[in-house]
Amino acid sequence: MTPDELITISIESGSDNLFEDIGFTPEEAASLKIKSDLALKLRQHLEEQRLDSDEITQFFGSNAIKIEDIIEGELDRFTIEELVALLLHIGLQVKVEISPLV
Structure with missing residues (x-):
């Protein structure tokens, strides 16, 4: 490609749910977004508290390995209920907010 050639980029507006935008069904996308939001809050809280691995292990005990997985974005092994329980633990x-579909 020469410098004189133009590159055309198409930009489209997405929804407020990335998972739906990349092809998941609305039901799957809603569940994945909830899990992602819960995991993000957990991660943010741990970062704000500046807990290192030893402190995470001490605080969460046998769940410490799960916390490390969540921090690394490995959410497929977790249910929404497990993430809620971990958030309550800290x-x-x-x-839960419910609103009409737009």
């Missing part, structure tokens, strides 16, 4: 409240 003192965070989980609320």
Whole structure:
């Protein structure tokens, strides 16, 4: 390609759910987004607390390995219920918001 050639890039607006935008069904996308949001809050809280691996192990005990997996984005092994339980364990409240589809 020479410098004189133009590159055309098409940009499309997406929804508020990346998972739906990349081809998951609306039901799958909603579940994946919930899991992702829960894991993100857990990760953010741990980063804010500046916990190292030893402190995570001490605080979470046998769940410490799970926490490391979540931090690394390995969410396929976790249910929404497990993520909620971990958030409650660290003192965070989980609320559910339901609204009409747009």
